[in-house]
Amino acid sequence: MKRSLRQTLRLSPRWAPYVFISPFLVLFAVFGVFPLLFSLHLAFQSWEPTSGLDSMSFVGLENFAFALQDEWFWKSLKNTLWLAVVSGAPQHLVAIPLAVFIHQSFKRLRDGVVGAYFLPYITSTVAIAIMFSSLLSKDFGLINAMLHAVFGAEHVDWLGRAENIKPAIAFVVFWRYLGFNVVLYLAALQTIPKDLYEAATMDGAGRWQQFWCITLPNLKPMIFFGVTLSVIGGLQLFEEPFILTGGRGGVDQSGMTSAVYLYRMAFDFNDFGGASAMSWLLFAVVAVLTWLTNRAFRPRGDQA
Secondary structure (H helix, E strand, C coil): CHHHHHHHHCCCCCCHHHHHHHHHHHHHHHHHHHHHHHHHHHCCEECCHHHCHHHCEECCCHHHHHHHHCHHHHHHHHHHHHHHHHHHHHHHHHHHHHHHHHHHHCCCCHHHHHHHHHHHHHCCHHHHHHHHHHHCCCCCCHHHHHHHHHHCCCCCCCCCCHHHHHHHHHHHHHHHHHHHHHHHHHHHHCCCCHHHHHHHHHCCCCHHHHHHHHHHHHHHHHHHHHHHHHHHHHHCCCHHHHHHCCCCCCHHHCCCCHHHHHHHHHHHCCCHHHHHHHHHHHHHHHHHHHHHHHHHHCCHHHCC
């Protein structure tokens, strides 16, 4: 009896791998696939969640038409693109030479220096945003105090004036993700063979020539990876602008990104259908810009 029970419970080698990975597949289906498909379904529905699922009504493409005619949606998209460019591009322009400097100048202390730069990335986004809300305070913020002490500048209302909100958010995003990109480029630098630099030195190439002719070409795959992550992350920017602007986008909606507007559309205005349609439009924008990034980094012979 015991032997037959064991044989019954014994997994077939054919099905054992699927059983072992089934917990992940179940969780992915529940928390990944289902919300994605449900949001796609909602994009074609008019639904107020407080009325229950029975209140859904099919409206076709009306939600997409509304989104394309919504001035706030276009303004939030412009704000998002502005923040993605202004906070994303400097990250890589600073991270590459900084990674090269750390790679060449630090040996034993390299891990500690890298850890210090990487710390903001692993710190809670909410904690960072709250900290910068205090630092950027008009009357009592440390940043205004330093600007006044060093340059004699008047106190700047960073989060209370429309023209200052986006630069303040961009600075916070730049500061938080700089260390992540430094770690990426440091990892790539360690894969470049030292023989290339030794041969270039013997041929009389200086450090600047070695950087342009050896370092940058070998960093290109990692630059493509880092820029792609910046594009995707920049277009999904939510936590920093949400907390720094109190969840409302700030004065004149200057800090309202597309993700913040989607949140407001769903939870402030109770229009989940419109929010779902806008999320899929944002997905299309992310897909197009990612494709353009791929083409920009593709070798010239493969452009056709």
